[in-house]
Amino acid sequence: MAPVTSKQNKNKKRANRIEDSSESISKKAKISIESSDEEDQLDQVSSSGSDDDLDEIMSSDDDEVEKDDVEEDDDEEEEEEEGDEDKPSKEAGSSESSNNHGEQRKLLKERKMQRKAGAEVQHIKSLWERLRVKNPPVPKEVREKLSNEIWSLSEDCISDLVLKHDASRVVQTLVKYSSKSRRDQIVEALKGKFYHLSTSAYGKYLLVKLLHYGSRNSRQLIIDELHGSLRKLMRHREGAYVVEDLFVLYSTHEQRQQMIREFWGSEYAVFRESHNGLSIEAVCESSVEKRNIIARNLIGTITASVEKGSAGFQILHSAMKEYVKIANEKEISEFIELIHEQFAELVHTPEGADVACTLIAKANAKERKQILKTLKNHVESLIKNEYGNLVFTTALLCIDDTVLVFKTFGSAAKEHFTEFIVDKYGRRPWLYILLGLSGKYFSPIVKKDLDRYIKMSEATSKKPALQRRHELLKKFAPIYLSEISKNYSDILAENLGSQFVSEVLLSDELFEQLSEQDVPNFENVINSIITAFKGDISEEDHPVHRPFSGRLLKGLIQGGHWNNKEKKIVKLEKVQGLGAVFAERFYDDIIDSTNLLEWCNNQDSSFIIVALYETLKGTPEGKQFVKDLSKVKKDIDTSNENNKGANLLLKLLN
Structure with missing residues (x-):
């Protein structure tokens, strides 16, 4: 007998690996079919998914097989260059895997049809696929017809729909596109199930939709049913988000106070009507025992919620605010x-x-x-x-x-x-x-x-x-x-x-x-301010045209703050480099005889010239400025009614 070569051994191992993978797929298909009569793989898919997620579920095993097929060491890569003997084996494995997947899909569909209202759910989902189309938008008449048809099919089995990820989305869409009366009907049909919806990974989205689109009476109905369970919901991973949305977005001030009082303890949850308008300080002042009970209940809820990762919730902050008061x-x-x-x-x-x-x-x-x-x-x-x-x-x-x-x-x-x-x-x-x-x-x-x-x-x-x-x-x-x-x-x-x-x-x-x-x-900083005001004031982006830039400049020129009560400038006592010193520098560096008239005739800068005159008048530093101002006095334009600074300047000069 001819000796077995290394290449033959490796080809044999690869064929065995493909065979094992095919057996694994069959086993997984069998397990998935026998796992539960009530739940299916759809329940494990994210609520944001759709029917296409089935492909992702069943392609996961296929990915494992393909990954095994391509994991080769360096020696196998070298041998693959010499020949292509492995292709038939891979094609056989791929064909067998595809057949197993098809069988798995078929069994999954059959099982879904055997569930309660299975045929109706499939028909409802087919209608929903047409209703939820956004591009192009569904005409209003068609949308109403589809909504009515979905409701007629789902009215008797709505309780079976709302806790499944895909069927729950059907009801959410129905709520979104239905009339006010239809939404109230849906709320009535779900009465008694709001707590279960709150704690469901998929149902919570429907409940938020009902709060968002529902009427005031519908919201009150939901709040009343959840009342007494809020502390428990705050400790629940899913329920905490519903309570937070309910508190922040959909409750009146009175309802918020009612929700917070529930955190005080069972007495305030059960006998809510008799405790309306009570403040926590008033209750705690009346009885030390009550204070201790309320404090214990509040810190218990807060601790559990913080440990669950809900520290950022506004309703919890409100409970904390109550706690730190006492x-x-x-x-x-x-x-x-x-x-x-x-x-x-x-x-x-x-x-x-x-x-x-x-x-x-x-x-x-x-x-x-x-x-x-x-x-x-x-x-x-x-x-x-x-x-x-x-x-x-x-x-x-x-x-x-x-x-x-x-x-x-x-x-x-x-x-x-x-x-x-x-x-x-x-x-x-x-x-x-x-x-x-x-x-x-x-x-x-x-x-x-x-x-x-x-x-x-x-x-x-x-x-x-x-x-x-x-x-x-x-x-x-x-x-x-x-x-x-x-x-x-x-x-x-x-x-x-x-x-x-x-x-x-x-x-x-x-x-x-x-x-x-x-x-x-x-x-x-003072030098920077002077630098910032250089340039042609006729340009729109010059700082002088910004409202507070002019006020800043006037304050530095005047060397103090304007006191509105006393109607005068309160001069600074310790700051150096402002007032007359700054005014002289500003005139020397920014304004001269060539552009002084332009500053006077511009309504945004004329008051700065007034401030310069009031500060430098009668000072040794201001002699040149006053002399230049006298030369252009006759050319100052007072025809512009908006230029009140020019009119005031002429009045001061006269």
Whole structure:
């Protein structure tokens, strides 16, 4: 007998591998058929899938076979170059695999037809495929006809449809395209099943559709049925999303309060009518025992939800807000320990931001350090967020360790400073460091909340507020100046940026906190401002045509702030280089006798000339300016009614 070669051995192994793969496919087909009479492979497919997902299920085994066929070592690759003996074996395996797949599809279809309402479901799905077409859109008449036909077929078996991924999508489409009365019928037909829909991986999408398209009565019906189960749903992976949507998007204020009171305990869930309008503070003040029960129920729900990954939900933030209102010192510390790693997830909702601010105010030094560590990686989104910037401001207001605050936020502040100061919300914390809680930038409502947090922090914050703010200003002021000097053109292009620069330069407090090394940076900013105003003012993009750029320039020329109550300029006492000094420099570098008349006749720049005249009149530095102004006086155009500055200038000259 001829000896068996290495090549023959490998061909034999490959043929065996193909045969084993074919047997594996047959076994898998058999297992899938015998696995369950009630569930099929469709239940394992993502809710975003369709009937095409069947191909993915059954092609997975085929992929394994093909993968085995192409896994060859280097020796086999070399031998394949010599011949192509393996092709017949591969083709045979492929044909056998295809036959097995066809058989599997056939058995799967037969089993689906044998289920309850199987034929109706298949007919409904065929109609749905026509109804859901978006391109080209289905005509309204055809859509109504298809919707009516689907409803007539599904009305008696709708309960069997809503928990399956593909059939649930049929009902979702029906809800979307049906009339108001039909939607109410669907809600009535599903009455008693809303909890099951909430906890179903596929049914939850239908329930959200019913909330979105349903009437007020339908929503109330759903809320009433889920009432008493909200705490349980918040601990469920699927149910938590339904409760969150229900709370945020589809509930009235009264319904929200009802939902939150359910978290207090069973008594407030069962006897909800008798507890309408109650506040948690009033209930807890009436009984220590009730306070302990409510606190235990709230923290139990919060802990379970946080562990399930629901820390970012607004309804949970509302429950947290209730809890921190009644929590004692020990409970606050335990609560911080529970959520300090998820602290950044609180700040994007008003309730969550209130919780975060309260915890920062009541935390001790060690706990504040934990909180800052968590926020360090979220500085940009924190500060530019409508509610997050209040959390950051509260940290600036309450935390005594200003060195730690600067280490935590300093590098991010420098990196994103330009973005912050031209943002409506992002600039507020930096304005607090500069001006305190000025009514110019903090509304009465915001100031009231911040004052409340300051009062909470009295037990844990020892430094005087002014000392803490000046320490922060001393650390952050160099960043203010260096970034403004570096990015002045981008900053001055925005009104909010120009306003911020004005507050920085017209601040005795900031100038007082500068070290000797930082004073040149202050002068660099002034030089940058002068540079920014060079150019032809007849061009539309010249800074003088931007509303707040002109106000910034007037403030620097006048050397102080306009006091609206006293109707006069309040001169700066400590800042150097502004007022008459700046006015003379500005005239020498930007304006001269050749373009002075143009500045006077332009309605956006004429008030700047008025400010120059009022500042330089009667000073040694202003002799040349007054002389040049007298020469062009007769040519100043007062025919333009909008140029009020030119009219005022002539009045002053006369």
